[in-house]
Amino acid sequence: MTLLSVTGVSRRFGDVTALDDVSLDIVQGEFFALLGPSGCGKTTLLRVLAGFERPDTGTVTLDGADLLALPAHRRPVNLMFQSYALFPHMTVEKNIAYGLHREGLPKDEIRARVAGVLATIGLPGAAKRRPNQLSGGQRQRVALARAIVKRPRLLLLDEPLSALDKKVRAEMQLELKRLQHEVGITFVVVTHDQEEAMSLADRIAVFSEGRVEQVDAPVSLYRRPRTRFVADFVGANNLFDGVLRDGGVEVPGVGSGPLPCEPPGDLPAGSPVVLSVRPENVRFDDEGPLAGTVMDTSFFGGVSRVAVEVGGLTRPVELTVPGTAPADPGKPVRLSWNPDRAILIGPA
Incomplete structure (x- = not known):
């Protein structure tokens, strides 16, 4: 009531x-x-x-x-x-x-x-x-x-x-x-x-x-944040500004192909969108669509936070891994995530 x-x-x-x-x-x-x-x-x-x-x-x-x-x-x-x-x-x-x-x-x-x-x-x-x-x-x-x-x-x-x-x-x-x-x-x-x-x-x-x-x-x-502000303000997040394509989200300046996401139910291809991926949903993957270099690692007891510099992005991509980080600063890595863990927010 x-x-x-x-x-x-x-x-x-x-x-x-x-x-x-x-x-x-x-x-x-x-x-x-x-x-x-x-x-x-x-x-x-x-x-x-x-x-x-x-x-x-x-x-x-x-x-x-x-x-x-x-x-x-x-x-x-x-x-x-x-x-x-x-x-x-x-x-x-x-x-x-x-x-x-x-x-x-x-x-x-x-x-x-x-x-x-x-x-x-x-x-x-x-x-x-x-x-x-x-x-x-x-x-x-x-x-x-x-x-x-x-x-x-x-x-x-x-x-x-x-x-x-x-x-x-x-x-x-x-x-x-x-x-x-x-x-x-x-x-x-x-x-x-x-x-x-x-x-x-x-x-x-x-x-x-x-x-x-x-x-x-x-x-x-x-x-399920509904706006860019909420996605950025509530908890740590990786936000990618791009354009929705049939295979995912195309991010200008990142020449690795569309970033994975679930097919949207109400947004047409060509729509400007923000792709939101929480650090705990990003993983190291030798076949991943994002290529970058480890910038920094921070240990917080049970987990580590890793920052990865990716060419074409103004902010590093962050991921959280259990225990100590498996990669040292300066190491080249590739990143991915499950499409169902990426949230589309549109229009950007």
């Missing part, structure tokens, strides 16, 4: 268009990510949902009711800030209870809710501590507890893990997902971190220059 519906929302700041006719539907209980580079409009949309910005055009409904008609403090929406914004002079329990006191709830109910949410985030013994006595991950949990204790219909998270180091961030990604399922609140998270979005979200909306490029589940987004 659709909980939040954003239809035709635009927001301009002078000559800058932050949001350009954005439409999205978010389902009840979903973990939804807004992903894109800095300045793409994702945080502006979050501020519109929270009530801190007013769109120039468009509508936003929550459960069918006009969300834009409500002031920020009356919306059944809570926002967890990137900086956590905890009160340093208050204890953990008072930080969490602050919003409930402002609502005038009975003290017994406040105590019960705070105790319950502290147990949920795994910090039942931290009630009397102050924020400066907590680790970064613990402060993040307290900020999340303060956001969910009011039981909003929709929780907005603005780059919630950006202040954490890599190891703690990975742990908190799992924690966020667990908490979201446990409390049953719809989460909308803003991030520029692809791995974070892919690991957390049920669906992702990829933004570019104020517009939504694609909305999809993480696996579909990775395997």
Whole structure:
């Protein structure tokens, strides 16, 4: 069931268009990510949902009711800030209870809710501590507890893990997902971190220059990008600009014949296209259509990333191989891939 519906929302700041006719539907209980580079409009949309910005055009409904008609403090929406914004002079329990006191709830109910949410985030013994006595991950949990204790219909998270180091961030990604399922609140998270979005979200909306490029589940987004921007932004990729021919994609300047791909169902021969091949789908092949020279190899524990310079291409072709690289820099190699692992994006 659709909980939040954003239809035709635009927001301009002078000559800058932050949001350009954005439409999205978010389902009840979903973990939804807004992903894109800095300045793409994702945080502006979050501020519109929270009530801190007013769109120039468009509508936003929550459960069918006009969300834009409500002031920020009356919306059944809570926002967890990137900086956590905890009160340093208050204890953990008072930080969490602050919003409930402002609502005038009975003290017994406040105590019960705070105790319950502290147990949920795994910090039942931290009630009397102050924020400066907590680790970064613990402060993040307290900020999340303060956001969910009011039981909003929709929780907005603005780059919630950006202040954490890599190891703690990975742990908190799992924690966020667990908490979201446990409390049953719809989460909308803003991030520029692809791995974070892919690991957390049920669906992702990829933004570019104020517009939504694609909305999809993480696996579909990775395997079937619909635009060049999505193919280039989400994960590592090899992109070949060319023209569709009967035998594959002909790339100007690469005189090795058409590059392999599955026959398209809706694109005629002669169409300009982008051929997308993920590094893990490229392999060394003595009979392969691409000839090049190994430029560099990088070892990442279980796998190695190899960069191959191919004449006629402005960017090296990347491939991922298990273990250590079988070829040293300077060695001539040939490359290929299975046609069904190459994605056609058209027109270019």
